[in-house]
Amino acid sequence: MVQVWGPGAVRAVEACFRPARGGGLMLGPAGRLRLGRMGRGAGDEVVAVVLEGEPPAVEIQCHGGPAATELVLEALEGAGVGRAGVEQWAAAQAATRIRAEALVDLPHAPTLRAAEILAEQAGGALDRELEGLDAEIRGGRLDRAIGRADRLLADGRVGVRLREGWRAILAGAPNVGKSRLLNALAGFRRAIVAPTPGTTRDVVTATAAFDGWPVLLADTAGQRAAEDPVERHGIDRARRMADSADLVVLVLDLSRPLEESLGVASGWPRGRSLVVANKADLPAAWGLDEPSLRGLRALRVSAERGDGLDDLTAAIAKAIVPGPPAPCAGVPFRARQVEGLGRVRAALRAGDVAAAIRAIESLRGWA
Numbered sequence: 001m002v003q004v005w006g007p008g009a010v011r012a013v014e015a016c017f018r019p020a021r022g023g024g025l026m027l028g029p030a031g032r033l034r035l036g037r038m039g040r041g042a043g044d045e046v047v048a049v050v051l052e053g054e055p056p057a058v059e060i061q062c063h064g065g066p067a068a069t070e071l072v073l074e075a076l077e078g079a080g081v082g083r084a085g086v087e088q089w090a091a092a093q094a095a096t097r098i099r100a101e102a103l104v105d106l107p108h109a110p111t112l113r114a115a116e117i118l119a120e121q122a123g124g125a126l127d128r129e130l131e132g133l134d135a136e137i138r139g140g141r142l143d144r145a146i147g148r149a150d151r152l153l154a155d156g157r158v159g160v161r162l163r164e165g166w167r168a169i170l171a172g173a174p175n176v177g178k179s180r181l182l183n184a185l186a187g188f189r190r191a192i193v194a195p196t197p198g199t200t201r202d203v204v205t206a207t208a209a210f211d212g213w214p215v216l217l218a219d220t221a222g223q224r225a226a227e228d229p230v231e232r233h234g235i236d237r238a239r240r241m242a243d244s245a246d247l248v249v250l251v252l253d254l255s256r257p258l259e260e261s262l263g264v265a266s267g268w269p270r271g272r273s274l275v276v277a278n279k280a281d282l283p284a285a286w287g288l289d290e291p292s293l294r295g296l297r298a299l300r301v302s303a304e305r306g307d308g309l310d311d312l313t314a315a316i317a318k319a320i321v322p323g324p325p326a327p328c329a330g331v332p333f334r335a336r337q338v339e340g341l342g343r344v345r346a347a348l349r350a351g352d353v354a355a356a357i358r359a360i361e362s363l364r365g366w367a
């Protein structure tokens, strides 16, 4: 999609638009779609529409993909139109800086839920929330203001992840079914599954939605004392990834003695772990109340048959986002916004009303 805006927008597009059925771009009212071609040679087939506004802008939908779009851009440049980045476009579109930031981030949302939340912010939800916060501060209701800032900062932990998603790693001993589980959770055959222990040697990833939250799942090499240097390298990478992941899903094999797969569990961070007892379709070799699990609650799953996957999906979602933002809430979604809110809250805690108001202004204003 190409948008041309500014005082000469319609004239410039008119100069290079070849309508399919006669009549110029401005034939009929604004908002009417016009089919035509743009660009040298045959150019690209496009649908152009004049958008009401003062001055009116023109939106051009190109049909031929990125390379054909270049033909359209080249023609527009010939008509005196300059190129702008998406940030500049958003700044020209949006009434506030935060709404412009949301317009830039929205097309990158990996899931519907992420898109919904960002679309709310593009519609002004966070701006309205900050106006409310400002009103509480100016009204002297500092406790309430601190409460609102706390809530915004809590939601910001979710908001800043909407674009890139969270990272969860499937870890465990060789052959417990990590790759099979990745495929089952991702819904397609991404990783190689084989009965031979040590099948996965590098980190294989797939993005999936868990209750609407985008999560990059990483399948890793099974943890064991490997002789093979390639496998050992994969095992080291898995350990490093586990350290920086948001969540470690430790996979155990329910059909084999627990010691075989639990040995590798030592050292995984407890707070960010979920435990899965896989191969629940086979006769169990141990019980979920084994003392050696040290109170860790394991979820029974059969990656092969799909049993327990809904519960596991829900548990992963809950582990990464324990408290989702309320529907339609104002949610900070950039680190810059979260930092700004941190300054607002610090000023409020210090009782410095003027500094808190300034911090909101700088958070909302164009830098």
Ligand SMILES: Nc1nc2c(ncn2[C@@H]2O[C@H](COP(=O)(O)OP(=O)(O)OP(=O)(O)O)[C@@H](O)[C@H]2O)c(=O)[nH]1
Binding pocket: 173, 174, 175, 176, 177, 178, 179, 180, 181, 192, 193, 194, 195, 196, 197, 198, 199, 200, 201, 220, 221, 222, 223, 278, 279, 280, 281, 282, 301, 302, 303, 304, 305
């Ligand atoms: N019966 C049964 N077999 C399973 C299940 N999950 C995996 N398997 C089988 O267990 C074997 C190992 O599965 P993988 O997914 O390759 O195991 P892995 O943990 O990725 O193994 P490495 O890559 O070697 O670390 C394969 O033969 C799978 O078909 C399950 O839920 N039930």
Ligand SMILES: [Mg+2]
Binding pocket: 178, 179, 180, 191, 192, 193, 199, 200, 219, 220, 222
């Ligand atoms: Mg594997």
